[in-house]
Amino acid sequence: MRSAEFDKEHVLRQAMRTFMQYGYSKTSMQKLTEATGLHPGSIYCAFKNKKGLLLASVEQYQKDKNEQFEQLFAQHQNVRSALEIFLQDIVQPYASNEATKVCLLTRTLSEIDGQDDEVTQVLSNNLCAFEQALQNVLSKAHHCGEIGSTPSAKERAQFLVMGIYGLRTYASTSNDQQALVRLSKQLLEHVLQ
């Protein structure tokens, strides 16, 4: 017997950071060995191959993001102020030069689209779950009397998700941080109106 020596969560976080920074195909195994500190053989032993490491990273990513999400909305009484911070956290990184700007899910989906059904499916499911989480939150906001019944929580969630995708793409084309902040506020107003 002998157990693995590396910290799996740490390895996956380093891997996801690398995938986010370079994209899937431009993330070479060499970059991954450097980022994770693991040798090729260890990666293949633990995750089967590069795609396996991506899928494991995606899983970890979703787990981390979910925890953040739950925590944020548990901390706030009203949905509006939680969503304000949520959107702010999305826009914020674009002011600095962090590698964590982009969303691993959408970035990878855009790159892989139509080339690998398994990965596409996993990413779609995760993004779908994200929309569902937002819908639940908006549903709660309705029951708390924060927002009306039309548009429905589902329709509001869809518009919000679309807006978030748009915000991220817009941010990658522009350095106008003020505009980003304005757009995110405008988006929130529209969704909660």
Added chain:
Amino acid sequence: MRSAEFDKEHVLRQAMRTFMQYGYSKTSMQKLTEATGLHPGSIYCAFKNKKGLLLASVEQYQKDKNEQFEQLFAQHQNVRSALEIFLQDIVQPYASNEATKVCLLTRTLSEIDGQDDEVTQVLSNNLCAFEQALQNVLSKAHHCGEIGSTPSAKERAQFLVMGIYGLRTYASTSNDQQALVRLSKQLLEHVLQ
């Protein structure tokens, strides 16, 4: 003397279609030779290298899109009905299985981000010009009395561009064509309100 034998516009349209379908790095020179009918040497003679062909394709893409845009807005008296068709044309392809779904500019920018300053600059400039074109149209709408003066044409254009980016990304994650149509209408109402 001897002039080139291929139709440059046709070659570039085939190339851009391939880049859109597979993304830049997954578009091999072999795929490009098959798509364009040109041999490797001819491509390198005419466009220097793969990146040169991408840049030429982007230029052609922007030229084509611009002509469509000008024509569409010249055909309609009021801006609203032109924008309705414009958004419809964006959402439409996602119902079918066309390779022309995605935007060559945003797809390539997302993939190449931070890896090639020249390409990034060209793509950013083109996307900026796209926003400016929308701003001009919205400015015209204001002068024609279709919309008010606040938010400004610039702010409206930014929100619309964000929405279009979001629509495209959302479309790549969902098969709900009805939702897409609803989102595009909701977006337009918000922008023209």
Added chain:
DNA sequence: GTGTATCTTGAACGTACATTCAAAATTAAC
């Protein structure tokens, strides 16, 4: 018709990549 400049052809080259594997190192059990 001849010459010449230019384009076309596609095989060949070097490189970078994902992956494999056998040997070495490490751990845990008894």
Added chain:
DNA sequence: GTTAATTTTGAATGTACGTTCAAGATACAC
């Protein structure tokens, strides 16, 4: 301390890629 099981190591492998180039084909000028 010895053994057995598992992981770590990193060089080696095969493949796919972007690119080059020299030979051949073609069109124009005179």
